[in-house]
Amino acid sequence: MSVAIDPATVSAVTPERARRQKDPKESYRPNWTTTILLILASLTVLIPLYFAIAMSLKTAAEAASGTGLSWPWPMQFGNFAEAWTLTDFPRAFIISLLISVVSVAGAIVLSSLASYAIARNWDHRGFRYSYFYLLAAMFIPFPVIALPQIKLTAAVNLDNPLGVALLHIMFQLSFSVLLYSAFLRSIPHELEESARIDGATTWQVFWKLIFPLLAPMNATVGIFAFLASWNDFMMPSLITADSRLQTLPVVQNIFQQQFNTEYNVAFASYLMAMAPTILVYIFAQRWVLSGVTRGAIK
C-alpha cells in the first residue's frame, strides 16, 4: 500500500503536517476482509477468556451442570477467596516470581556472555565446538534426565527454588545462545574496534557497547525465559523438596484430579495466576510482539 506523494508538496509542508494530511485518506479505506478475519481471530482468545471469567464466578453446581456460555448470577467472588487460601496464593506467587526473575536475569546475562565469546572467537575450534555443545542441549528434554537431576540437586542442597531457577537458566541456555550469536554477527566489528582505540577493555566493550546493542535480543530472550519459567510445572514439582516452596502451577495441580471437578475454584485460581502475565503483556505488548517474531525468523 504505497501512496505516491509529490516531493514538491512534501517539501512545502512540515513533516507533521504531511502525516496529518495523509491519515484521513487511509482511514477512509478500511480493509473489511482483514478486519473480519482479525475479529474472528481475536475471538479465539476472547471466547476462552470469557469462559474462564464466567466459570470463575459460578457456584459448584452451576459449574458442573450449565453450559459454558451462561453468565453466572449472582456472581461468586468467594471462589477467588477459596482459591487464594487453598493454594496459599501469596507465598506460591512470590516463589514463582523469584524463580522467574532469577532465571530471566541469569538467562540474559549468561547466554549473552557466552554468545559474545563464541561469536567473536568463531575461528577457534574450542569456541566453535562449545557452541555445538550448548546447542546439543536442545535435544535433551527434561523428563529424560529428571531422576538424575533430582538426586543431583538433593546432593548439593539445591532441591529448592534456587536450584529450579538454576536449572531453568541451563535449559534456556542453548536456545538463547542460538538467538544471541545470530544477532551478534550482524553487529559490525568496526564499532568494537573504535571502542578499543579509545582504550576500552574487553569487559568494557561488552557492557558498554555490545550489551546495550543487544537490547532487542535481550527482550526476546527475556520473554521466552520468563514464559518457560513461569509456566513450568514439571521441574519445580520434582526438584523442590519442601512442599511449602512450590510454585503456582504446582500448587494449582490440586484442582485437577480425576474424580472431582472444581472448575469454578480452579478457574478463579488460574485467572489470578494469569493476571501478572496479562498485565505485563498489556504494558509491553509492543516489545513482546517484535521480540516474538524476531525469534521466529532466526
Place this chain on the structure above:
Amino acid sequence: MPEVPLITVPGSRPFSRRVLLTGLGLGAAGMTLGLTGCAPQGSSRTAIRFVQNKREVIGYFSDLVDRFNESQSEILVRHDDSPVSLVAQMVRGSYPDVACYNYNLEASTFLGRGMLSDLSDLPEAATVQASVQDLVTQYAQYKDQTNVLPFSITAAGVVYNRDLFDQNNVEVPTTWSEFTAACGVFRDAGIIPIYGTFRDMWTVSQGHFDYAAGGLLDVADFYDRLRDEGPSVGPNSETSFQKDFAKVAERMSELFDFSQENALTRAYPDGNAAFANGEAAMYLQGPWAIGEVNVINEDVNVGTFPLPMTEDPEQTRARVNLDLAVWIPNGVAHRDQSVTFLQYLMSPEVLNTYNQENLAYSTLENAPPVTDPRIQGLQEAYTEGRFYQGAGTYLPNTIPLQNYLQEFVIDREAQPFLAKLDTDWARLSQRTDL
C-alpha cells in the same frame, strides 16, 4: 554443565542493571533460606511429616492431625497436602515419615522394592480383615513382610436412581438376565438405561472392563496365572486375554449397547450432570461420582448395587480399590513417633469414623456396617468377601489399555483388542518383572 557460581553477576564496575540483578539473586537466595527456616523449632516436640493429598478429604485429615497434636505433647505432626510426586521424594531420599496414600500398582512398586518398613509386629496389623490385606499383596509382596496397612476401601458398582427404579417398577437386579431385562424396561420407557461417558476412557476401564472381568472371573487368580505364563502369553498359551477375556469382551459390548447414542462424545462431568438430572437410570461409577452428582442435585435419590454378571446371585461381586493405605518408609528419622501416629490413624474410632463419613468401607475386622444409604447396597458383597480389584488396575501404564479400549468401543472387534493386550504383556514380561 557450567558451575553454579556463574549466576552471580561478575565485575566490579558500577552498572545499575547489574546491581539490580545481583540484588534480586541474593534476595531469592535469602528468601529461600528464610522460608526453609520456618520449620517448627524451639519446642521439645518431635516433628514428623505426614503426606496425605487426596483432595476431597484434606480438610478432614487436617482436623484429625490437629486433634492428634492437641492430644499429646511429644509429637508434632505436619500435614503435607501438596500434590507433589511421591516418586521424586523417594528418589531424593526425603521420605515422608507417615503416608496415607492411594495404594495402586504404582505405589506398590515402593513396597515391591523393599522401600517400606515392616509393620507386621504392630497389633494394628492384626486388626485388618485378612481378605482386605490380601488386596495389598495382589500387586506386590516384599519377603513375608506387611508393609502397608489398608485404611479405606472404596467399593464401586452400579449407581442407580431409586426414584426411576420405583416409577418403572424395576427391582434391583441380582442376575445378568434380570439386569438386561431392567435395561430393556428403561429403554422402552425412553430413559437411558446406563449413561455412557466414553470420552473419558478411564470410565470405561473402571466401569465396563473391570466390572465385566470381575463379575465373570477371579481377577487376582487370572493375573497370577498370567505372570506365570510370562513371555509365552499368546493365542496358544494356557492363560491369555484372548482365552479368558473372550466372554468379558462380549459382555462389555452388550453393556455399551445400553448407553445413549452420543456416549462417545460425553465426558465424566457430562455424565454426572445427566445422571443428577434424572436422564439415566444407571451409571457405572463408584462413590466418588455420587459426591459429584449430589453437588449438582442434592435431592436425587441414589443407591448402589454390585453388577451381576452371572445367573447366580452368590457370584455377584463388587469392585474395590484401596483408596487409602498407611505406610512408613524404611530409614525415617523418627520411627517410633511415626508409628505412634500411624497407630492413632489405625485406631477403630478414627478409621471407622473416617470411612462412615466419606462414603467408604472400613478395612477392620468387626467394623460396623455402613450407614449411608447411597452405598449400603454393596455391604453384603463386601462383608462376604465377594470383591476384587479392577482388572485394568493390574496393567502398568506401559500397556495403553485405555487407548485399546477406545478402539474397542468404536469398532467392537474383540479379537484384535485382546490380542494386543496379550502381545503387550508378553513383550513387557520379557524385559521386566510384572
